[in-house]
Amino acid sequence: MANMFKSERLTYRAIEESDDPFLVSLHQDPEAYQNTVPWLPVPQGKKSAPQHREHFERCMLAAMICIYDAAEDTPIGLVTMKDTNIPPNGKHIRHAKIGINIKREYQGRGFGKEAVKWLLHWGFRRAGLHKISLTVYEYNTSAIKLYEKLGFVLEARLRDEVWHDGRFWEDYIYSMLEDEWRQLDKTP
Incomplete structure (x- = not known):
């Protein structure tokens, strides 16, 4: 049986306290920070890492993305999957x-594409999901191209939703249904 926490070049593992310096480094990159959260960009220090880990612990899935190497796993990012504010009686x-x-x-090396494909596989095959969605800001054009190439469908455009770089931008909501994924997936 194939390792469910591995894709072609990447492994996905639990987020540990020892990952705190890496988590802080992700949020210290202003561009990456503003691509992932709508809040005002403020400096992130070491004290922010436990808060980030607490958030990840509440997710259905949160994993470090690591480049697979027999000698050492090098973290390069993280992925999350969470319920969409569904009340306890709405799990169906x-x-x-x-x-x-x-x-x-x-x-720019295809790691994002590989990780999103892994998330889709995990969500639809392992977690039994019917729909997977994401949000992306209008100014994050490379991510938009990736999501559309992977088969995500634009569901909504939230007008003037986020302030960035001196102007308002739209927030796009994309999704993929299980049947759409099955038509695209080539995994046996």
């Missing part, structure tokens, strides 16, 4: 929202 809805953050020096 089977919908989750995903997020991804990859360090800038590892972007």
